[in-house]
Amino acid sequence: MSELVLHYEVEGANFSAAGEASSAVKRVLSRLGLSDKVVRRASICLYEGEINMVIHASGGVIDVTVFPDRLEMVLKDTGPGIRNLEEAMREGFSTASDSVRDLGFGAGMGLPNMKKYADDITVESEVGVGTTVRMVVRLDG
Amino acid sequence: MTIAQVRDILEARVLSGAELLENEVHSACGSDLMSDVLAFVKDQSVLLTGLLNLQVVRTAEMMDMKCIVFVRGKVPDETILSLAAARGMVVMSTGFRMYNACGRLYAAGLVSLEGVR
Ligand SMILES: Nc1ncnc2c1ncn2[C@@H]1O[C@H](COP(=O)(O)OP(=O)(O)OP(=O)(O)O)[C@@H](O)[C@H]1O
Ligand SMILES: [Mg+2]
Numbered sequence: 625m626s627e628l629v630l631h632y633e634v635e636g637a638n639f640s641a642a643g644e645a646s647s648a649v650k651r652v653l654s655r656l657g658l659s660d661k662v663v664r665r666a667s668i669c670l671y672e673g674e675i676n677m678v679i680h681a682s683g684g685v686i687d688v689t690v691f692p693d694r695l696e697m698v699l700k701d702t703g704p705g706i707r708n709l710e711e712a713m714r715e716g717f718s719t720a721s722d723s724v725r726d727l728g729f730g731a732g733m734g735l736p737n738m739k740k741y742a743d744d745i746t747v748e749s750e751v752g753v754g755t756t757v758r759m760v761v762r763l764d765g
Numbered sequence: 766m767t768i769a770q771v772r773d774i775l776e777a778r779v780l781s782g783a784e785l786l787e788n789e790v791h792s793a794c795g796s797d798l799m800s801d802v803l804a805f806v807k808d809q810s811v812l813l814t815g816l817l818n819l820q821v822v823r824t825a826e827m828m829d830m831k832c833i834v835f836v837r838g839k840v841p842d843e844t845i846l847s848l849a850a851a852r853g854m855v856v857m858s859t860g861f862r863m864y865n866a867c868g869r870l871y872a873a874g875l876v877s878l879e880g881v882r
Contacts, residue, residue: 640844643823650827660829661806667827668803675799675820728816728824733800741806 628652628690634674636682636703639727645686646671656690658763665741666695666761672734673699673757679724680704681755694743695761702754709747713739766790766875768832768855771811774869775834775859781846782855788831792878795836795867799824807878813866817841822848831855836863 630652632645650667670686677684681703689696706712713735720730739745742759749755769786772779779786790810796802797816802809802824812825813834822845825833832855835841840858841849849856859866871877 640819643820643827647823647826664806664827664829668806671823671827672800672803727818728797728799728814728820731798731800733798733804737800737803740804 627692628656630686630688630690632686634677634683634686634701636678636684638683639678642675642678643671646674649686649688653690653695662695662761662763662765665765666697669738669742669745669759669761670697670699672738673697673759675729676734676757677701677703679720679727679729684754693763695763697757697759697761699757700754701756705751705753705755706747706749707751709749713747766873768811770873771832771834771870771875772857774873775857775861775866777834777857777859780840780856780858781850782832782853785831785853785855788855790831790875793867793870793875794877795863797863803827805878809878811870811875813863813870815839815863817845819845819848821845822852822854825849825854826852832857834859834866836861836866 653663681701684701687698711717715736716732718730718732724730743762744760746758768788792809793811794809795813811832812830815836817839835858838860
């Protein structure tokens with residue numbers, strides 16, 4: 625069985641468009657007949673990552689590959705990077721500005737949510753270079 | 766309860782999705798922080814919020830929510846309403862503030878699934 629590959633470019637600094645890629649992926653996954661729970665978990669992970677790319681970086685690219693047994697989602701940006709990953713993964717840690725908070729983000733829950741709902745997550749980040757988040761969601765989950 | 770009952774309890778005005786009012790909803794979540802809403806993967810059907818932007822609809826979409834209630838009399842613009850309509854959600858606006866709106870629904874039997882695993 626061949627895998628399905630989805631690719632999206634995410635615009636930075638376009639808050640209204642943020643989430644369009646996640647929405648498109650969610651609709652594709654639903655049509656594939658995956659369980660609601662798997663689709664929702666994958667959608668939450670992707671959406672949190674997409675929002676982060678918009679509010680903390682300057683957009684980036686998203687690649688989603690659907691394998692027979694799992695989804696792999698890679699979000700890559702060339703934003704400012706994360707100085708302390710351990711700190712960033714902690715519930716409640718956020719560097720979001722007040723203007724971002726006014727939009728309903730900046731609870732410091734995005735990365736913890738991604739960790740909770742992905743079966744596997746790795747975050748690679750270098751200050752001044754960018755951030756790459758890889759997540760796997762198993763289809764039998 | 767049905768979404769029509771939610772409307773009645775909140776004395777709300779339906780702004781889009783009037784044809785979906787007979788759908789059933791079983792739980793709700795009230796927040797102005799979207800990641801807080803996204804933290805509970807369980808079925809939450811109604812989102813109450815005082816926040817007014819497109820990401821409210823996106824968040825509800827990711828969670829398969831069926832109804833968005835804007836509290837404190839807030840009325841969303843056309844882009845928000847049309848995205849919600851395209852995703853099959855009911856949108857309503859209530860004059861109650863968050864605490865009262867949530868309290869009314871909770872007292873009427875619409876639960877929170879926080880802590881339910
Ligand atoms: N792609 C990214 N580029 C640079 N920094 C990031 C990126 N993603 C996350 N961060 C940093 O990690 C912190 C924690 O991210 P997380 O998603 O958990 O919380 P948040 O985005 O601040 O708030 P929330 O997700 O609850 O809206 C951010 O505040 C930011 O400092
Ligand atoms: Mg975030």
